[in-house]
Amino acid sequence: MIDRAHPGYDEARAVWNGLIDRRPAVVARCSGTADVVEAVAAARDHRPVVSIRGGGHQVAGSAVCDDGLVIDLSGMKGVHVDPTTRTARAQAGVTWGDLDRETQVHGLITPGGEISATGIAGLTLGGGFGFVMRTFGLSCDSVRSLEIVTADGRVRTVDREQEPDLFWASRGGGRGLGVVTSFEFGLHALGPEVAGVLVLHPYEHAEQVLRAWRDATYAAPRTVTPELLLWSVPADPAIPPELHRVNCVMVGAVYGGPPGDGATAALAPQRQLGPPLLDLSGSLPYVMLQGANTWRFPDGERYFMKSHFMEELTDEAIRTLLDWDSRRPTPESLIVVRTLGGAVADVDPDDSAFAHRSARFNVSIDAGWQDPAMDEAAIAWARSAWEAMKPFSSGGTYVNFAGLAEDAGELRGAVFGSHEERLERTRAAYDPEGLFAPAARMP
Template sequence: MPDTQGAVRTTAAEQAMADELRSSLRGEVIDRGHPGYDEARTVWNGLVDRRPALIARCTGTADVVEAVRVARERRPVVSIRGGGHQVAGSAVCDDGLVIDLSRMKGVHVDPAARTARAQAGVTWGELDRETQLHHLITPGGEISATGIAGLTLGGGFGFVMRTFGLSCDSVRSLTIVTADGVVRTASREEEPELFWAARGGGRGIGVVTSFEFDLHPLGPEVAGVLVLHPYERAEEVLRAWRDATRTAPETVTPELLLWTVPADPALPPELHRANCVMVGAVYGGPPGDGAAAALAPQRELGPPLVDLSGTVPYVALQSANTWRFPDGERYFMKSHFMDELSDEAIATLVDLYSRRPTPESLVVVRTLGGAVAHVGPDDSAFAHRTARYNVSIDAGWQDPALDETAIGWARSAWDAMKPFSSGGTYVNFAGLGEDAVELRGAVFGSHEERLERIRAAYDPDGLFASAARRP
């Protein structure tokens, strides 16, 4: 930590822990005085500015075992970094130890078995690149820079979730280092309680070092809808879209955004930065006549500003939004699960969006059901299988002077939508700081007690308790 002259001061306890880690790990140990410290502690959300004492950059599971051993003996606050893309910034902690998995990038695809084994530092873009060589996917992510670990542990929304389920639904097994330093394989047959908790229970049960996923045939091209409608018709389009989602087949995953027209050279310049309603949908099967018919109701919601529907490479679809959520900008998100999208809820959403503080801020309505609902409500820790929609209030901005305004808008919009909620919120969009703590019951619902029992069984001394408190 810096003293009054700005020099970095390291406590004796931190130095002793750093020395032990350096003697035990193959990977790099980064302390406050390391020239790469600021880069290593930086995460996607520029709103998060935490200063850990040490960052243990692991090269494999053996390094993780050693880092957990040192943490168990010395008892620092612990956080776990995979992709570092979660909005709450749970990858880093103040004055503690970050167990950093971001250099663990191994991916092995078995096309015959339709499985993939991926280490916890892999991003969705990296996984998609390997699986699409064989025209296979595991569902996950809407931004290719997102890490597979955090998204999957929280459930895992994606563009084809109604067809193939959440990311966690395709997990066949995972490797996890628990607080006692034991390397365990969790699956339906081995360590079934750990396996249950890891599929939607978020963080705080151990350090997951790799995932084995089931793969599904899709790609290399997929059919999709992307239609931009004038914002003046927002309520009308939302109502028509809602009605179309009620009869959408499971092969279609619809999504609607209230946002601005991107400054894309492919779009007319006079539309750039204008408010609009974006209607998107992806067909989870081969493109062709069947896809066109299934997607037609999402495409035919009235006269559009622009219709960009068509066929695109799956990897291009997965990375299409990444540039609109760049590293280092400031983000704050909160969400509601909803069983219905009433006319009143729609009118409220449109009004709330009209008051957004920045052009980067948006509202996203995602459609669940289909394969998401086919998993039993208690078969995984994900607690919202029966919800029909998720409404996400996403504040984005660049200027730190707007922090209070942007966060205040997102919180007040979330509060205004609460009367329409089914009472739940998505762990990966659970706010920041006090919001995340307050929302634990809404995140895990009736599964919270079982999750706490599992955490207590595998981590009786609370080594990962700080990670568990950050949904």
């Protein structure tokens, strides 16, 4: 246990997002499931506000709470891969970088996030976007079973046959159901090398590129997961210094199969959208792909993100995006358009709590900055851009990109859609006294 008098207190309460400055009463650093059971028992006895920390990378900072108990799973790092059954069992403190390192020994993956420092737990419980989701689905779609400590202190193994409602809710329902201590994932063959596109286009061609990109995504095979960023060129050593911080349109795509002629042909439409500023396309190790963005979003800087799901990216929506992109408050801020469909849409809409299977796009408005004096301006930009994009939205919001705790109440319907009622019934069945409810209100 770490309390406010402990010399490691500030380190224990820090999370990835430097905007979050919460001061819990106690941090319970768990090394295994038995420690989690004890922490939940203490929470039942004393009824503090409870939050659960896995990787601590969620933008809303829901891993920590003020004046309550943090059940910290970040030390639970066990991973076991069975290449014969193509499964992996991973504890809840594992990051995607940890998991990829173990599965890639066998040329296998489970679809994970776009930053290797992200924890597997929070991302998977919220659904789980990734670079190959159109080929292999969301992270939650690969979950075979999970172990969870519920509010009554029981350790439950849940899957489609055992506790099916809890299994349903844990795949896309976010937090507040209990403390997930481990996941069993199904694995897919991919790697060690993957083929991808990364093309930077001049900003003066932004509208033309966006329209061409949109049209190309409609025809993209499920083996290709396209993505587009409106950003400033990062200070990457692979990029000429004279381009650093120059505004651009970045087009990325990953092929969910072996590199070769098939990958080249499938990716070609994403690579041919106009005269490039810089073309960095090619093959690279899967673990390098997964880690490529980590340094671009360093620990301790300040972040605020809000998102919309969209059925279409109309010309008017494109112009609105570009209008708000032109007002970005810092070079670190960006707008990301991700594509769904393919394997994501193959899953029955009611198979899991993730409520946005039919969406074609997710638009994420990501403010990033370093100076605390910029807090108000950066957050205001992201909120205003999000409001401006509302007319083009399907009404849905991704739980992992849903703003801060104060945004949670107004967004619950948008996050969980038609699944909200069933999700609340499941929460009430497993946590009738609301032991985990405060954490659930910080999506």
